[in-house]
Amino acid sequence: MIDILEHLQLIFRDVLDDQGLIINRESNARSVEGWDSLAHINLIASIEQEFHVRFALGELQDLKNVGDMIDLIERKQQR
Amino acid sequence: MNQELLYPFDAAYLLRHRKRLRRELLEGSSWIDVRLAVLAGSTAQEVLDLLELFLLNDGIRPVFYQSEYNRFYEEALFDTARLEEFRPDLVCIHTSTVNVRSYPRLTASADEIERCLETELARYESIWKSLTSRLGCQLIQNNFEPPATRGTGSFDCASPAGRTHFVSQLNLEMARRALNDRRIVLHDLASVASITGLDQWSDPGRWFSYKIPTTPAGSAMWAHSLANTIRAIYGRSRKCLVLDLDNTLWGGAIGDEGADHIRIGRETAEGEAFTAFQEYCLDLRQRGILLAVCSKNDEAIAREGFAHPDSVLRLKDLSAFVANWEPKSENIPRIAAALNIGLDSMVFVDDNPAERAIVRAQLPAVAVPEVGVDVSRFPLVLDRGGYFDVVSLSSDDINRNVQYAGNEERTALSSTYANYGEYLAALAMRAEIASFRDAYLERITQLTNKTNQFNLTTRRYTMSEIAQIASDPRYIALYGRLEDRFGDNGLVSVIIGRKDEAVLHIELWLMSCRVIRRNMELAMLDVLIERARDAGIKTLAGYYSRTSKNNMVADHYEKLGFERTFLAEDGSRSEWRLDLAPDYVPRNIHIQRIA
Numbered sequence: 001m002i003d004i005l006e007h008l009q010l011i012f013r014d015v016l017d018d019q020g021l022i023i024n025r026e027s028n029a030r031s032v033e034g035w036d037s038l039a040h041i042n043l044i045a046s047i048e049q050e051f052h053v054r055f056a057l058g059e060l061q062d063l064k065n066v067g068d069m070i071d072l073i074e075r076k077q078q079r
Numbered sequence: 080m081n082q083e084l085l086y087p088f089d090a091a092y093l094l095r096h097r098k099r100l101r102r103e104l105l106e107g108s109s110w111i112d113v114r115l116a117v118l119a120g121s122t123a124q125e126v127l128d129l130l131e132l133f134l135l136n137d138g139i140r141p142v143f144y145q146s147e148y149n150r151f152y153e154e155a156l157f158d159t160a161r162l163e164e165f166r167p168d169l170v171c172i173h174t175s176t177v178n179v180r181s182y183p184r185l186t187a188s189a190d191e192i193e194r195c196l197e198t199e200l201a202r203y204e205s206i207w208k209s210l211t212s213r214l215g216c217q218l219i220q221n222n223f224e225p226p227a228t229r230g231t232g233s234f235d236c237a238s239p240a241g242r243t244h245f246v247s248q249l250n251l252e253m254a255r256r257a258l259n260d261r262r263i264v265l266h267d268l269a270s271v272a273s274i275t276g277l278d279q280w281s282d283p284g285r286w287f288s289y290k291i292p293t294t295p296a297g298s299a300m301w302a303h304s305l306a307n308t309i310r311a312i313y314g315r316s317r318k319c320l321v322l323d324l325d326n327t328l329w330g331g332a333i334g335d336e337g338a339d340h341i342r343i344g345r346e347t348a349e350g351e352a353f354t355a356f357q358e359y360c361l362d363l364r365q366r367g368i369l370l371a372v373c374s375k376n377d378e379a380i381a382r383e384g385f386a387h388p389d390s391v392l393r394l395k396d397l398s399a400f401v402a403n404w405e406p407k408s409e410n411i412p413r414i415a416a417a418l419n420i421g422l423d424s425m426v427f428v429d430d431n432p433a434e435r436a437i438v439r440a441q442l443p444a445v446a447v448p449e450v451g452v453d454v455s456r457f458p459l460v461l462d463r464g465g466y467f468d469v470v471s472l473s474s475d476d477i478n479r480n481v482q483y484a485g486n487e488e489r490t491a492l493s494s495t496y497a498n499y500g501e502y503l504a505a506l507a508m509r510a511e512i513a514s515f516r517d518a519y520l521e522r523i524t525q526l527t528n529k530t531n532q533f534n535l536t537t538r539r540y541t542m543s544e545i546a547q548i549a550s551d552p553r554y555i556a557l558y559g560r561l562e563d564r565f566g567d568n569g570l571v572s573v574i575i576g577r578k579d580e581a582v583l584h585i586e587l588w589l590m591s592c593r594v595i596r597r598n599m600e601l602a603m604l605d606v607l608i609e610r611a612r613d614a615g616i617k618t619l620a621g622y623y624s625r626t627s628k629n630n631m632v633a634d635h636y637e638k639l640g641f642e643r644t645f646l647a648e649d650g651s652r653s654e655w656r657l658d659l660a661p662d663y664v665p666r667n668i669h670i671q672r673i674a
Contacts, residue, residue: 017098038124041285042094045295049091057284 004051004070011046015039025067053077082439084136085448086464090299093129100132109627110140111313111528111539116167117143118151118206120178122290125298126305133306137315138423148290151178155206159213168541169309170210171219172203175268176226176246177292185231187240199249204256211262215543217312218263219305222250224272227281261521262543264312264470271304272297274463307465313539314525317446317466318420320363321411323429324374324381324402327454328360328392329353333384334376344389352455357391359458364396368467371399371414373427378402407434408441419593421531426466428457471521503598503669506563510599510670512606515549515556522570523558526589531628533590535621535635540587553578555610559603561594561670568594572603581617583607588621588635601667604639608663621655639666 005025013021016034029035035043047069048054053076063069081104083092093100113134117123127143134141144165146154151172154162162170181195203220210218226235226242235241239248250269257263272280280297293301310316325332330342330349343357344350364370370392374381381402385394394400399414407429415422422444429435430452439447450460515523524542531537540548548554559572571594575587585607590600611619621636633653637643641655 011095014095014099015097017102038128041125041289041291042097046091046095049095049295057288060288 004073005066007050008047008066008069011043011050015042015046023066025070026065028065047073051077080439080443080446081136082447082449084133085446086303086460087449088299088303090129090296093132093299094125094295097128097132101135104132104135105140107135107138109138111138111315113139113141113309113313114166114168115141115143115309116146116162116165116170117173118146118155118162118170119173120149120151121173121175121286121292122148123173125291125295126173126293126302129299129302130306133303134309137306137310139306139309139313139315149178152202152206156209159209163213167214167216169217169219169312170214171266171305172206172221174203174221174223175292176223177286179223179246179249182242182245183240185238185240189239192239192245195245196248196252200252200256203253207260207263211260211543215547216262217541217543219266219308219312220253220257220263221266221268222253224269224280225277227277227283261471262546264308266305266308268301268304271300275300304465307468308470310465311468311470312541314528316468317368317426318424319369319371319398319414319418319426320360320461320467321371321373321414321425321427321445322360323431323434324372324376324384326430326452327428327457328357328372329384329387329390330454334380338380338383338387341384341387343387350389352453354389354391356454356457359461361391361396363467366472369398369418369420370396371418372397372401373407373410373414374402375404375407376402406437406441408437411438411442411445426461426464428461430454499596500669506565506597506669508561508563508597508670509673510562510602511560511673512557512603514610515545515558517549519558519570520545520549523573526570526573526591527587530589530591531626532592533595533632534626534629535588535623535632536586537624537626537629538587548575555583555607555614557603557606557610559590559599559606561597561599572599574603574607576607576611576619578614578616581615582620583611583614583616583618584620585622598667598669600635600639602670602672605665605667606672608659612659612663617659619657619659621657623653623655625651 009021009023012023012032013019016032016039018034021032023032029040044055044060051073053073055072059072063072081100083100117127123145127145131141144162144167151174179199181198183192183195187195207218207220223246225246229235229243231238231241235243238244254265257265275297280293282294282297285291285294291298322328330353331340333341342350343353345354360370372381382394382400384390385392399417401410401414403410411425411427412422415425422442426446426448427435427438428448428450430450435447438445446464446466448460448464450457520542524540524545527538527540527545548556555576555578557574558570560570561568571591573587573589574585576583576585607619619641621641623633623636625633636655639657641657643653644656645654647653
């Protein structure tokens, strides 16, 4: 089974249309090309769909990078 | 056609793969370019991203202008410079229920409720007025979806002061006012939201976070419906439904079981479902959609199915009937040729997934919705696809089936005459050729957008542009209707000429292919020359611009006796002139003028 980071990487590649994209826990909106506010909305929708989770409003504000996303998804999945 | 963009589509998939899909669609060629201004009361980007995909899939390439967030009113009325500079072909007032401001109080009197209604409507009417006077282009106005919450439950609808009731009232009144002005097309967002389901439609979290009122699925439904409306405005909706027979129009295989044993009628649930689908098809036909049969069967046996006492459809309802054992991907182009329409005007319905697959693969221009195997769902899938959507109904649409029925008889007739002139004479043709009239502006616009073969310049016009030309004295703009002993062909030819001192520049000359080789172009020329001379014109200037489809008119002006004054090196463009002699003898002899 692929881990959350690999899974996220597939989503990022599709949404940003860059099949060579490599992300890590430190990747953020400044370091990844094309990760603008509209792409962000799209990423969140795709992540919710793919991981069968639903983010609350407060949770989204604290996401600074991919690592935060992974931790949040893990917390959600354990519940 | 990219199948992934036909209903039923997967909104999450489309959003996730949007950039790739867009890139792939843009590899196509031959586009209608549309400059679309969006004055939005919410963040519209997600809807517009998806709208772009649906439009590209229909051959329409949009360029967007977006108002600043929630400044739709200000940009329509006061800060219009940026919008005017954009020169839109279409403006979409992209509002929804989140933009309703003046709800009545629950205890409001009838007068107060009326005032709230007027306040809301006045806002939109002033937007329409300002935009039509400044831009003169077509507007699309959303109506309002039902509110997501109902504070008093069903009473919210029962009481005139309830929000549900108020929004319904607003929608009815808006429809009434929009219908009075042909530059305004109402986009029925309320039905789109209902079809989606309000709980799948609205997402308060996304509204608070991004000012997007809808879920991704809701945005996709919104975008798809809007794309269907835009396609209809540009006359690009489909014209013909091609139907399989066994297990599509009736239950069972007629060749194996016999005409007496097919399932149709009200006796069984299965029979009722096929009857309901036939009724849906007949409704389409009655408002101008052509029906054709394409079946793997013995033709004589296949025809018997329509003589079944419970069959809703009769043979006379079918504009083309092909039943044989050839691949359907070969038969469908034959049907298109017989009806004189393009493959991109056709929708194919077959319960057999293998037949759908081969038609999709071989004929990508034909729309093949994924109807599944359950006929009870066929009407829904077809309906939701919006293939046959219109923004209005003209009498030509209603009469179209009569015209096509006449075509088949005409073909039969032409084989019994000694020469072509004799055939033309026997047709007893009568033409009405006159300046643009209000009643025909819609049909004229439609023709400018869908005529590809007999079209000298292939210039596309919006209805507002056509209306403007109709009232502008600098233009000589003619339409031609043609009827003959077999029926009325409707409005089939358009010429737009712009006066420039003693020269008339023919900016558009087109004719529907269903009247090709009938001398109609000569009749049009005669009237054009008559009108031009009355206006003091000495010279006609004709233009030909080559496209992938209009080679048949490359020598149009030469045939009419024009002299060539310019020819591009690659042959892609040519210019022609005809000096108007005082002793011009009318060229048409077979068509009698009736106006």
